[in-house]
Amino acid sequence: MGRPSTVDSGEEKMVQETSGPGGLVRVDNRALSRISVVAQCLDNQWVTRDLLEHMVSRRLSYAEVERRRRQDARAEYLRSILNAEQVIVNRAYFFNNPVVYQDFAVRGPQRDAVRALLDESVLVPFLLREGSPADEPRFTVDRVGWDAWRSLLGDLDHIRCLRLSWDDAENEECTQRLMFEEFHRFLLQVRGFNLDALRRDLGLDGESIPVLRERLREVTLWAADTDRADREGFYRQFLVEPGSDPAQGRFRSAPLVAELKQLIDLRYNTTVPDAVERFALIPTDSLRRTALQERPPVRAARPAEEGAPRADLEQLVELLRTLRPQAFDLALSPLRIDLTGLELAHVRQARDTDEWRRYLAALESLLDDPTDFVARGQLVYDRYLALAGRLAEIVGERRRSRMRIWQPVVRITIEVLGASASVIYDGDPRLEVIGDVATEVASRGTDAVLRFAVVGRDQRxxxxxxxxxxxxxxVRLERAREDWRELVARLREGGFPVVDGDVERDSEPNIDRPREGE
Structure with missing residues (x-):
């Protein structure tokens, strides 16, 4: 399926801005920064996997775990602004999510930080069909948040807002095709998912497969038979207590409710980043994008300049030769810094430092040439630690004394449908291998995804x-299972102790690439 003409995926991107009423500056995806993200944590249905399991088992609603939900979302929100160049935020979240509007509900340094981040296009409101960020919503609003948002807009000289298209007819076509129809298409396809790979992603045991198969069949039949196969309808049909409002989060006692919610929420929250061809920021303790089992189109690979950096097996094998237990020089002195007690003004100050600019440059350099993995990965590690140190100074000694020790390590993960291999550098380097390549791609070509992360030693x-x-x-694997086993063998030969078994996949926050267009 071709994309509507508003999407320009070439290297030559011209920033196009047009003026609108009330200081509105209209932008489309060509004006977005390279590392722009949509943060799933701001979705009003997001909860960590651990908290969701607690809610379902104890029959708790969102209101009964609100404090924990807000703390988790707040930490992820601040982390997204620190880690990415730009954060795209659904307009409704500015006034319906207290995690966001708490910063500008009253005048002070936090409100000033929001104004600066909007002025600098660090925060970019996404408009679905609205013509202006001040348009009266057609849905229920939080009056405190709405009043604060209107007041904030009145203080701004200008605000850059994103739409798929600023032509109303074209925008409607893009919205239908790139968001609503893609979500519906996903529901129609889940029946054909590889169940063994999916149950690993969902943290289920092998005995759950028959129930999982039946639940996915029910989802597909419902999606094929309903006129409105959207997320709210899905929640009412499969997840929440009959007659209850999905926004309350009163989940029913039924098999795999928590797992279905995670899967559907993940696809729902990747439609916007896919539509604008930028990254989805998956929060910590949340389902990884690999669970969506997105298969590449059956066609020749796109030239490197038209999409994400790509490599074949031989290039990856050559890259892996550089990976050895002593490949990365890790910090010996851990920092006393975490997300507890951080405020938006702290993050805003950190972004205005040389340390943050150098970190972003290192991240872009790694994206430019991932085959220079060790040298450029080391640079990301070093500069992220320098940024963390500067952030600790900004927070101040008084606050820092209440923070815990952060011990940063490097994790390199290669994932393909059904399998995952992670090389962990934490003073005791090792290789963790999970699963094997799914049968349906075992003798065919498929893509593996290579991920680089700087995370804390203690995943808890x-x-x-x-x-x-x-x-x-x-990475293109032409005969997926054979190529995968060769990759793992090369890593074993590199001298890493191997941990095999059905352990959990890594669950740290990650900036996940959009799937490639068809």
């Missing part, structure tokens, strides 16, 4: 720690 504290991770390249 990941939601409160600094971390940055990004998908840096795709």
């Amino acid at each position: 504290r990941a939601e409160n720690e600094l971390a940055t991770g990004i998908d840096v390249m795709r």
